[in-house]
Amino acid sequence: MGNKKKIIVIGGGVSGMSVGIYAQINGFDSQIIERHSIAGGICTAWFRKKYRFDYSIQWLVGTKEGAFHDTMCETGIIDDSTEIINAEIHNRNVAKDGTDLIIYTNLWKWEKYLLSISRKDWKAISRLCRDIRWASHLRPFDIAPAFRTPLHYFIAFFKCFPSLCMAALHKGQTYTEYIKSLKIKSPELEDKLLNIYGEGNYSAYAFLLIMGWYFRKNAGYPIGGSLGVAERMQKRYESLGGEFIFKKNVEEIIIENNIAKGVRLSDGTIMEADYVVSAADGHNTLYNLLKGKYRSPKLDKVYASWKLFTSMVQVSFGINKDLKTDFNIQVILAEGEKIGSTTLAHNYRILNYNFDPTMAPEGKSCIIIRYDSPFQLWEKMTDEEYKEEKKKIEEDALKILEKHYPGSTEFVEVCDVATPKTTIRYTGAWKGSYEGFIPSPKNVVDQLDQKIPNLDHFYLAGQWLFPGGGIPPSVHSGKWAIQLICRDEGKKFVSK
Numbered sequence: 001m002g003n004k005k006k007i008i009v010i011g012g013g014v015s016g017m018s019v020g021i022y023a024q025i026n027g028f029d030s031q032i033i034e035r036h037s038i039a040g041g042i043c044t045a046w047f048r049k050k051y052r053f054d055y056s057i058q059w060l061v062g063t064k065e066g067a068f069h070d071t072m073c074e075t076g077i078i079d080d081s082t083e084i085i086n087a088e089i090h091n092r093n094v095a096k097d098g099t100d101l102i103i104y105t106n107l108w109k110w111e112k113y114l115l116s117i118s119r120k121d122w123k124a125i126s127r128l129c130r131d132i133r134w135a136s137h138l139r140p141f142d143i144a145p146a147f148r149t150p151l152h153y154f155i156a157f158f159k160c161f162p163s164l165c166m167a168a169l170h171k172g173q174t175y176t177e178y179i180k181s182l183k184i185k186s187p188e189l190e191d192k193l194l195n196i197y198g199e200g201n202y203s204a205y206a207f208l209l210i211m212g213w214y215f216r217k218n219a220g221y222p223i224g225g226s227l228g229v230a231e232r233m234q235k236r237y238e239s240l241g242g243e244f245i246f247k248k249n250v251e252e253i254i255i256e257n258n259i260a261k262g263v264r265l266s267d268g269t270i271m272e273a274d275y276v277v278s279a280a281d282g283h284n285t286l287y288n289l290l291k292g293k294y295r296s297p298k299l300d301k302v303y304a305s306w307k308l309f310t311s312m313v314q315v316s317f318g319i320n321k322d323l324k325t326d327f328n329i330q331v332i333l334a335e336g337e338k339i340g341s342t343t344l345a346h347n348y349r350i351l352n353y354n355f356d357p358t359m360a361p362e363g364k365s366c367i368i369i370r371y372d373s374p375f376q377l378w379e380k381m382t383d384e385e386y387k388e389e390k391k392k393i394e395e396d397a398l399k400i401l402e403k404h405y406p407g408s409t410e411f412v413e414v415c416d417v418a419t420p421k422t423t424i425r426y427t428g429a430w431k432g433s434y435e436g437f438i439p440s441p442k443n444v445v446d447q448l449d450q451k452i453p454n455l456d457h458f459y460l461a462g463q464w465l466f467p468g469g470g471i472p473p474s475v476h477s478g479k480w481a482i483q484l485i486c487r488d489e490g491k492k493f494v495s496k
């Protein structure tokens with residue numbers, strides 16, 4: 001250890017591991033404290049019999065190029081052995097009357113397909129596809145905002161000009177407003193497009209960016225999924241000499257004279273450090289671990305008014321049958337229908353993981369059903385009610401499975417129900433919001449500061465800094481935290 005400065009990282013999700021990896025690369029001595037028994041946080045999967053049930057990744061922005069890609073290579077998310085696949089179809093939306101809308105990742109193909117639904121809307125369709133192409137020119141910054149000079153912004157302005165135009169035009173619009181502004185003549189086509197998002201306030205610009213990343217084939221899926229990513233990051237961190245401390249919960253950040261000095265664990269242990277980085281849930285960090293002493297009017301407003309992703313139930317089936325499908329992700333519109341005691345606000349999703357052979361033994365299938373279920377429903381459930389609810393969910397989910405894969409239920413070997421309570425138990429995510437804040441017209445281009453006013457030697461990292469969350473920005477923020485610490489220490493930051 002010698003004279004190395006010590007950094008304590010709270011949370012061993014992807015952002016915490018990123019902090020740890022760059023800390024080790026830059027000659028610090030780091031420890032990651034994680035309350036769960038494994039690394040990965042929300043980016044995880046679990047095994048039941050020989051099935052692996054994945055909880056996170058469907059797509060990763062930056063699998064091909066750009067600053068996110070560099071960070072993924074540096075942190076081990078992508079290494080020489082990682083196989084990336086780019087699906088031809090993003091998902092299929094199925095309406096209540098059985099009609100569907102397919103979302104192709106190849107924009108030329110999607111344009112042709114939309115025209116086949118309504119040729120008279122060629123103007124609106126070509127505008128939609130042009131907007132996606134333009135939005136796809138966004139290039140994330142490699143360095144933290146604190147280091148950006150006017151020259152950085154000047155270069156970015158020229159590189160990202162088409163995307164910035166889209167941001168200027170559409171950042172204040174909801175997805176619904178945007179689709180309506182296209183003035184689509186065919187009610188059928190308009191309806192299908194409007195139904196892509198259940199959340200009426202979803203940002204139009206966020207939608208254009210997502211489609212743009214697909215179009216550039218820069219948002220693929222790594223075979224091995226979320227657990228594969230988490231395991232590669234953990235391996236990279238430990239191979240650099242970093243130390244993971246599992247099954248320990250940080251209860252307080254110790255502060256003296258507005259300088260972070262370490263942490264206190266729930267078992268009373270005090271761990272000292274020169275710097276503390278919290279990569280845990282943002283709300284918990286600000287209002288519990290820092291005891292609400294370092295709030296600011298802006299942060300209070302954000303946590304009081306920005307809408308969260310609704311918490312989610314995941315029902316995972318291990319099935320002793322090879323269930324083929326052309327659509328790995330299907331969004332089934334089901335407003336008003338019930339699963340357990342949740343009345344669906346918009347849809348449920350069915351994922352068939354047959355594109356990833358690591359999820360089920362050969363000849364078998366892993367099918368996952370997900371639906372949004374408001375946290376309030378779960379908050380006050382007694383243990384007895386909880387058990388009953390899980391049973392009912394399993395029954396209802398089996399009926400859904402039978403409807404979409406007739407004859408499959410008799411081959412079910414395992415059924416696993418994970419609820420918002422499960423998410424909170426394992427990750428502490430505030431109100432079970434697995435991706436933090438929903439990107440809306442109000443916040444889509446916002447980013448919260450990693451430094452908290454009046455508190456030194458302390459930084460934030462992770463998905464709560466960026467509306468929309470996701471692995472790439474979370475991991476990026478870990479890199480930025482170490483860039484900031486290197487600046488504080490008068491050190492040159494290195495990434496490899």
Ligand SMILES: Cc1cc2nc3c(=O)[nH]c(=O)nc-3n(C[C@H](O)[C@H](O)[C@H](O)COP(=O)(O)OP(=O)(O)OC[C@H]3O[C@@H](n4cnc5c(N)ncnc54)[C@H](O)[C@@H]3O)c2cc1C
Pocket residue numbers: 010011012013014015016033034035036040041042043055056057058059060061248249250251279280281284426427428429434435461462463464469470471472474
């Ligand atoms: C269904 C689903 C689909 C998703 N799909 C995608 C996708 O396709 N692409 C994508 O990029 N992202 C996706 N995401 C989002 C992505 O997984 C998250 O944004 C990302 O993993 C968040 O990482 P994080 O490290 O910031 O936070 P977390 O994963 O929440 O990590 C925080 C860690 O801190 C630990 N912790 C909390 N409090 C304490 C404490 N007091 N003491 C010690 N440890 C503590 C927690 O246990 C946890 O391990 C998806 C998520 C879900 C659930």
